[in-house]
Amino acid sequence: MKAMALIVHINPPEDGLIYTANNTKLKIGDKIVGKGTLYISQNYFGWQAENMSEGISIPWKQISVHGISSIPSKCIYFMLDHNLEWRGVYDKETRASAPNISRNGNVNGAEVAQQINGEIVHMEQQLDDERNIDVDEGNVTDDEGDNTDDHLTECWILPDDVNTVDIIFQAMTECQALHPDSADSLSEESDFMDDDDGNSIESVPVLVGNDEIDDAEDAQGGIRNLNLNDERFADADE
Template sequence: MVVVSSLPPPTEGVRVQEPSTAAHLGNKPLGPGTLYIAESRVSWTGAEGQGFSLEYPHIMLHAVSRDTSNFPHPCLYMMVDADIDPQDGPADGGADSSDEDAASGSSVTEVRFVPEDEAALDRMFHAMSECQSLHPDPNDSVSAEGDDFEGDDCDEGPDDAGGGLANGGGDADTHQPMETGQFDDVDE
């Protein structure tokens, strides 16, 4: 669920509370406020009472971005599986994103948090990683017995148990690196 309102910040399980953090939804700056990274959700509240709250299952990606060629400030970058408009809420006009929109991946919003103290970025990222791990994606099913691969489709020999990728990439028998660019996107 993505909520855009005058929602109070979380009070339990707060891992990071970072004041003087500017929020940007897409290309729209919302101004300075306080970022809360809690075990249950990520929330940001601005000076005028506006704010938003993101639940971890809707955060598709989070990273620290120090590349200022696309955005002028180092930031904690997130991709959220909802179209968020800070004035109206999500694009469907309701208080939260629909599960159908989230499942189809029909809308994505880029969210950036710019702390006044750039040194806080790594701390924010690590707190996000820890909290997001508390909310695993239910669609990523891993067998409880650990036998994720069954049948003849898995070609795993005694020398490359775990595959070459776990060992730094490439072929485990010859220890050759993978070919550069072999997974680049094809121009459409």
């Protein structure tokens, strides 16, 4: 199970701090939480509010999409793959009053981000295998008939200095690369399955007939000749 975002007081991380910036606004959904300090570390994305004792700490695997947006100004856009609950800041009452997102059949997180923000560049996307979404004639529904927006949370980081947006994006990209999705890792490992005797697929002997052996020897001879020809060509060029 993935770790969820934590609503706690955020202190500067002692280890793994990649980037920090003051005077950064955090927007969740349609609500600007306020100004605060941004902390990008190898283990989590953190933001501490100036006007509250609480901040937010988000593990990198919870951020399914992040990119650079031009709306409302140049800023960082990112999407959480779960429904964020921040009592008194962003909760059920807040979401109930927010407008619904029109998907128009786009189930890809990056496509959703592009539709909402108008212009998204430098998109970084991770596979989200946990969503089971059916698309029918451009309408998106899930298996239970619930609103799929309830399983996503959109956020923006708006720094006072827009020149830092590219730096923030690069730092986020590097940190997310340190935490690949577990489903991707499992898929890569499955390419090298062992047989019942504990041998990898590449080490399992293959039984072939004499004709196939002769063909293989001829092919190897051709490769050796090709290598010799390559050396002659190299000498000629010199």
